[in-house]
Amino acid sequence: MKAKRSKWMLVTVLLLAAMLVTACGGGSEPAAGNGGQAEADGEALRIAIVTSPSGVDDGSFNQDNYNGILAFVENHGNATVNAVQETTGDVAAAVQAVADVVADYDVIVTPGFQFADISSIAKDNPEKKFILVDANPTPQDGQELFDNVYAMTFAEEESGFFAGVAAALETKTGKVSVVNGIAFPSNVNYQWGFESGVMYANKHFGTSAQVVELPSYAGTDVTNTNVGGNYVGNFADPATGKVVGNALINEGVDILFVAAGGSGMGVFTAAMEAEGIYVIGCDVDQFDDGVYSGGNVILTSVLKNMSINVERQLNAIVEGSFQGSNELLRANTDSTGFVWGDDRHQLSAETMEKLEEVYELVQAGTIVPSANFNGHSPDNFPGL
Incomplete structure (x- = not known):
């Protein structure tokens, strides 16, 4: 377990390091890194993150996604990011917020289930890339996978x-x-x-x-x-x-x-x-x-661990290896877990x-806890 503990401590350190460069206040202020090229051909990558009303400085879900972008921008100096905060919490308004800015960016990161319907926007804008977090895109005319949408869900x-x-x-x-x-x-x-x-x-x-x-x-x-x-x-x-x-x-x-x-x-x-x-x-x-x-x-x-996975997909875009898919991320990819560092908990x-x-x-996979749609209940799940 020492190897696992060291690995998780490293993940925790990376997350904390990312938080140090997070811009307080969120809103619509752009942020840019210093150093490197955004794309192999020298063209700057324009990134937008569209969030729920809690914004990119919520100290939790949105902020972790934002930190993944900031980590990428830090290493790609011509890349920029703009944080767009949808203010109503309404699903239709969330999708409209993406539609309002899609023309201005190369990549749009959308953290939250309320953005599942951006698939219609993605289908109409095949030249744009979308990173969808916490949802799979809503099928369009029977189509469930989109070449320009990487959707990551987690086994929360x-x-x-x-x-x-x-x-x-x-x-x-x-x-x-x-x-x-x-x-x-x-x-x-x-x-x-x-x-x-x-x-x-x-x-x-x-x-x-x-x-x-x-x-x-x-x-x-x-x-x-x-x-x-x-x-x-x-x-x-x-x-x-x-x-x-x-x-x-x-x-x-x-x-x-x-x-x-x-x-x-x-x-x-x-x-x-x-x-x-x-x-x-x-x-x-x-x-x-x-x-x-x-x-x-x-x-x-x-x-x-959303930030790491968001950064990975942004790197895939600039490397030309980005592929649209719907991925469910689990502990076996270090995407779920808990804090291991002795000075970061009181257990x-x-x-x-x-x-x-x-x-x-x-x-x-011996223990499979109950989830919203996995067919198990909290008092009857594999491993109990």
């Missing part, structure tokens, strides 16, 4: 599973919970993966943790099915995030797994204002976000040992 249920195991092992009250933004498939994957992890720890590690849900904040997924959980209803509403966080704390929850984008900052605040409450970060290493006058509320963070050595154990089982 794997990272959620690690969060659930950690929460069940570390809780003092016996009550844990997950707070999400909107019930897009990626968020439901996190939720059900978390619940699967709690179930696994209860069965195999002797814990007795209970997952707490607030019926008034239950989510409805893309098939209009009630998936339970605790959904803020937005990725950019920290005020409501704090309300949900406080309600769960009042129910006795002492560990909250937060997968809610900018709304999650409100949950962090609720934890900081309480006592003995910890948060598990999501998508990226959020340890620094947990610092407050009383210490740090981040127990650990689970990872979805016990025993918990870390058990996480290493289940990580290998997930990586091998």
